[in-house]
Amino acid sequence: MSFDLFQAEELRGSLDHCVKCTICETQCPVSNVTPLFPGPKYVGPQAERYRVAGDPSVEWSVDYCSGCGICTQVCPQGVKIAEINAQARNKIKREHGVPLRDRIITRPTWLGRLGTYTAPLANVSLRLRPFRILGEKVLKVHRDAPAPKFAGRRFSRWARKRTSPKTGRKAVYFHNCGTEYYEPWEGQKVVEILEHNGFEVVVPKQDCCGLPLQSSGLFDDARKVVLRLAKALAPHVRDDDSIIVGNATSCTLMLKREAREILGLEDDPDLKLVSERTYDICELLLELHDRGELRTDFKPVEEHIAYHAPCQQQGHWIGKPALDLFALIPGLQVTEMTARCCGIAGTYGLKAEKYEIAMAVGRGLFDQIEASGATEVACDSETCRWQITHGTKRRSVHPIDYLHRAYGLG
């Protein structure tokens, strides 16, 4: 089946449910700060009626959609607005070509490998003004966009040297590229928390989930990358009822739903299995707690933090399990942020032409964080954390950091 036909059958059908109520428009972080994006309803259900398979694109502003997915989440009629828009963006990229930049920044594995070997040099260069100005001129990566630091070591090296105690309760750990190359300590914390709760943690050899490629409209490459990952993970859960768990909420969402829906991979058996078994770490721990199986030997953590649930975490459609977990930690005072988006949307806010928009989107969240009086910000997505630190000068960590501390594991 051709891609256009898939599109027609699986997602386009939902646009007939649109009653033009404007609820998506009220929640879209991008259209509320820039006239360059007229809003999800306009470029989604409305423009889609003029998009004909095989005919040229009729509308280009959809490239300014950041792909946060909030429109789909809030739609009371079940219209797959963000997914329709992602496909329209892919069509534009197929017609007009892909900038070199989008081929580079969407490859965290290449960047990560290179950066790990050259970490001291790479980290200094990424903070050198002339280098960044050059990067903006040549590659169109904005000079002020947040650049994470390469850790100089890889999580998988640490994991390979370690064997989880045999407990018969297996969890397959899907560490994302952020953990592998930039924040390997986050992965160590995930493993230690899972082991503390009786899981035998398996860390298979694995690679990127393809989300950056998908969100930049490079669907063919994204398909190859995500199917390779599914193939690497599936054998570890195929013969028993064990689960896959990840701490990068946007990457677990890619495995659960986005790759299948947006890339049209509903029929791949490996991906289907992986999708059904994948848990976000906080989702898993909350379910364990619900079953009375989460250890609650928490020591007090006397801090006041802000919590921001990233858009992609909200795309799991499971509420905010991190908040339920925080409530178990004595002494921890948490202020829930209600501003919707930090603006970065993976690689969106790195792009020179979109950086200012991303910062304007994030302003509402940054202001709320500053007004909260919190000293740190918990957030489930690494690129959002980097953006939050960039926008507020505050430290931002994954929610599991507080659980790890409360368990006295580090």
Place this chain on the structure above:
Amino acid sequence: MMRSELHFDAVVVGAGVAGLVAGARLAEGGARVCVLAKGVGSTHLAPGTVDVLGYAPERVDEPGRAVGELIAARPDHPYALIGVEAIGEALSWLAERVVRGPLPGYRYVGGLERNHLLPTAIGAVRPSTLVPETMAGGDLRSGGPVCIVGSPVLRDFHASLCAANLARAGIEARSVAVAIEVERADQNSLGLARRFDDADWRSAFASQLVPLLQGEERVGLPAVLGSKDPHGVWSDLEDRLARRVFEIPTLPPSVPGMRLFEVLRAALREAGGRLVLGSEVLAAERADDGRVVAVRAHASGRDVRYVASSFVLATGGFASGGVELGSDWITRETALGLAVSGAPGPGEERFVAEYVAEQPMARVGVAVDAQLRAEGAENVVVAGAALPGAVPWRELSGEGIAVASGSRAASTVLSRAAAGAAA
């Protein structure tokens, strides 16, 4: 091993006014509660006022008294199951939550003694009971001239149409237009509200408007006076214009409705309730005696099973898809598969020709007992537009029913839990 399953004391399905009120009051009553909804509900579309009873069928001035008469005449009406006293209590609860809510200084005014008489965007006159103070100054009973202010950029609000229709109703009204520069061709009410949040922008707007105003006129503006601090924006404009200012509800999106959503969400969250948006409830699991044991809700990757001892159904009526009519003329409740009542019988008229008339089919809802419990499922309580027997758009009773039945649903669940604990 893992089952994708969570347990609660109560699960509320629907996040409109009825669902959020029920959820917040359950959480405040000590229940572990989760509100599940497919998406954002009616709040963002409705005016944000609480209309208890506007027409019965003549225009209602004293809603408390008129509801009493309605209850006597129509024992099948939701109000008859709730009672006037409980409606009044629910309104007081809501007004207090607005005061305690995230919008500093914002408050609702009014009560069952007397309806406000507010202008609509097209200059009709609408009786409304509990209203944002930012709208109360528009009460047309207070007399005196009115100036309706519009701007060509807000294409869904025609000040001249509003003023002309008010004038036809005998009110001294005129309109003026203010030029507002926007970067986009199409500016909706929320976009304008965000501009009004900005003090400098507001000051420039006010100085443009001042010379256009005359005498003792009150000023009616579309309901765009701020998204973050509406009380501050509104009182600042009253100061700058040195006269009474009031908001008039717009076509969707509704800024005052979004404020009400924020108030109710904050009440739910502060009391410890969960809110899950984007998760459609697909089906109910029933026990042999009909009780709902769990609901299956759609989530990314796999469905989640929400197990609870009580459920509140607040999915709305036909308009929001909570109830649907098949081509076989059979009406169904869509989320849990509950029995419905109120449908016209064989040979009875289902629809009448006039579109906004009291359509017989519109009275369909989930069949309930005197405590709003669903027929055949005693642990499910029904709230809001899913209830049978009302015609909210004729009566102007939608939010009144939502707030009162959401409150009643919570108290029914809480007393059931208390009885269970005592036993």
